[in-house]
Amino acid sequence: MSAHAISVTGLTKRFGDKTVVDRVSLDVRKGEILGFLGPNGSGKTTTIRMMCGLLEPDEGNGTVLGQDIRRDRRAIKRRVGYMTQRFSFYEDLTIAENLDFVAGLYGMAPKAQVVRDTLQDLGLTSRRDQLAGSLSGGWKQRLALAACIMHKPDLLMLDEPTAGVDPKARREFWDEIHRLAQGGLTVLVSTHYMDEAERCHRIAYISYGQLIAQGTVAEVLQGAGLTTMIVSGDAVSAAAQALRGAPGVDQIAPFGASLHVVGQDAAALESSVNQVARQTGCTAAMAETSLEDVFIQLMGQTRDNMR
Numbered sequence: 001m002s003a004h005a006i007s008v009t010g011l012t013k014r015f016g017d018k019t020v021v022d023r024v025s026l027d028v029r030k031g032e033i034l035g036f037l038g039p040n041g042s043g044k045t046t047t048i049r050m051m052c053g054l055l056e057p058d059e060g061n062g063t064v065l066g067q068d069i070r071r072d073r074r075a076i077k078r079r080v081g082y083m084t085q086r087f088s089f090y091e092d093l094t095i096a097e098n099l100d101f102v103a104g105l106y107g108m109a110p111k112a113q114v115v116r117d118t119l120q121d122l123g124l125t126s127r128r129d130q131l132a133g134s135l136s137g138g139w140k141q142r143l144a145l146a147a148c149i150m151h152k153p154d155l156l157m158l159d160e161p162t163a164g165v166d167p168k169a170r171r172e173f174w175d176e177i178h179r180l181a182q183g184g185l186t187v188l189v190s191t192h193y194m195d196e197a198e199r200c201h202r203i204a205y206i207s208y209g210q211l212i213a214q215g216t217v218a219e220v221l222q223g224a225g226l227t228t229m230i231v232s233g234d235a236v237s238a239a240a241q242a243l244r245g246a247p248g249v250d251q252i253a254p255f256g257a258s259l260h261v262v263g264q265d266a267a268a269l270e271s272s273v274n275q276v277a278r279q280t281g282c283t284a285a286m287a288e289t290s291l292e293d294v295f296i297q298l299m300g301q302t303r304d305n306m307r
């Protein structure tokens with residue numbers, strides 16, 4: 001048996017004359033949590049749908065849970081739990097009734113037992129009789145997760161599962177994901193939140209349909225080869241203006257009363273920043289590059305390539 005839950009090469013999907021997913025190759029080890037990142041419309045959902053057996057790729061091949069993504073789509077669907085961006089329940093049914101409905105729909109047996117175990121497993125037992133419509137965002141998310149894992153899948157695909165959920169509920173949701181991964185489940189999760197990316201074992205970044213970075217957070221940070229400096233003082237807006245277009249300066253972003261200045265050419269960046277800091281009476285210091293800085297840089301680079 002392969003150690004990979006997902007192993008795909010050259011996945012490509014076109015809609016009309018638009019290539020939405022462009023030769024994506026990805027390996028995800030069993031029990032791993034892979035964060036799938038990228039700007040809106042970059043092809044995350046389409047890639048996920050191809051890997052779930054819901055959509056046939058135009059090109060490329062590979063296996064998901066040892067099954068061929070072209071030939072064995074039905075088998076893959078049965079063993080994957082897929083939480084879509086817009087999951088829905090019956091708001092006028094309780095948590096337990098919703099799960100009971102899903103269990104019935106998929107012919108899970110013994111139904112009552114499966115529902116009871118799922119409620120227990122996700123800490124939903126005490127709320128089993130609460131109407132789904134009256135749940136807070138975080139509990140709705142948990143119910144959606146329960147519905148996806150009820151048939152005991154080997155792979156979970158979560159498409160922006162925590163969009164619009166408060167930080168505490170997001171953290172609890174992620175604790176749950178880690179608990180499931182420790183139990184052997186492989187998880188692929190798309191997100192726009194950097195703190196969530198940092199909770200993944202590995203991340204993959206897609207832009208305009210192309211996978212342009214992957215690895216651990218540390219590897220992706222290092223691979224980007226960026227230098228970040230912080231400029232602070234009373235005249236940061238004048239400094240920002242002077243830094244715009246200066247040699248070595250690729251990004252300038254205000255953070256509160258300071259500026260984050262990022263660039264690929266460390267020497268040029270340092271010299272520009274130090275010069276502007278002297279001119280404006282600001283102070284300049286080296287800082288750690290954040291994942292967000294890296295993604296913004298990558299986004300700019302692919303856009304340039306597409307022109």
Ligand SMILES: Nc1ncnc2c1ncn2[C@@H]1O[C@H](COP(=O)(O)OP(=O)(O)OP(=O)(O)O)[C@@H](O)[C@H]1O
Pocket residue numbers: 015020038039040041042043044045046047
């Ligand atoms: N069935 C379809 N027919 C035509 N175009 C489509 C179809 N599905 C998706 N697209 C287009 O493909 C592109 C990629 O969409 P996709 O939903 O995969 O991106 P995404 O990375 O998941 O975006 P988001 O972060 O906004 O969810 C978008 O431009 C979208 O409009």
